């Protein structure tokens with residue numbers, strides 16, 4: 001068996017290391033691709049070990065992890081900090097890093113150098129860029145620099161101010177035409193996968209049938225080649241009403257609140273820590289200490 005070392009990970013043909021090539025095979029086999037966001041070591045490990053195909057360090061961490069109002073404020077350095085942590089937790093999944101607002105809009109040189117930082121310093125395997133046909137040339141240049149790119153079209157949160165809010169895209173005939181042009185342009189540019197966010201199911205189905213690139217939907221219906229959701233959304237960690245497309249698979253907020261309240265109550269009532277949860281002196285030291293204390297007490301009398 002030949003072993004090819006890739007970034008410290010081994011492709012031995014038997015494992016399930018996901019690559020940009022294996023994503024395309026999944027599309028051809030009609031095997032749904034799974035993707036979740038993760039932003040730190042612990043969540044990355046859990047997501048990877050559960051067998052999810054792709055881990056996205058999304059700029060949604062601006063809201064979920066950093067408490068910003070939208071994704072526009074998060075910086076390259078903040079994103080990189082999280083990408084590095086996630087890298088340490090992910091073995092098999094394909095690791096995608098989101099290029100934050102301002103990191104690729106200025107010029108191609110800056111965009112390539114920021115994308116390269118995610119690969120070189122962060123260990124990302126793919127970088128994600130929002131925008132359709134107007135980004136196709138830039139995406140070509142980043143791919144020319146040996147960096148795989150994921151496209152992201154439809155409701156692109158970095159354009160919130162231009163869109164006038166978080167609105168489902170592609171609802172008019174003109175909107176559908178634009179989305180089709182966007183998808184085809186990115187397909188031809190050679191993106192590794194295409195995130196479709198906030199678009200009607202019928203339009204996502206047309207795009208998925210039209211392009212060779214695997215499509216990953218979020219609020220884009222079931223016909224996409226795969227689905228992505230935000231880790232905090234599926235676990236009720238977002239402190240607000242979920243979007244229509246979110247399905248909650250657990251209530252981590254309740255779990256954490258119960259655990260924290262129980263800890264507080266135990267400390268207040270001296271139930272924590274117990275003797276079993278305490279360290280003890282070795283027998284001989286304890287005996288010696290008892291003798292010293294007894295002597296001191298006797299001298300005080």
Ligand code: KIV
Pocket residue numbers: 037056057058059060061098195197218228230
């Ligand atoms: O930042 C993010 O989490 C994303 C996904 C919602 C696709 O871009």
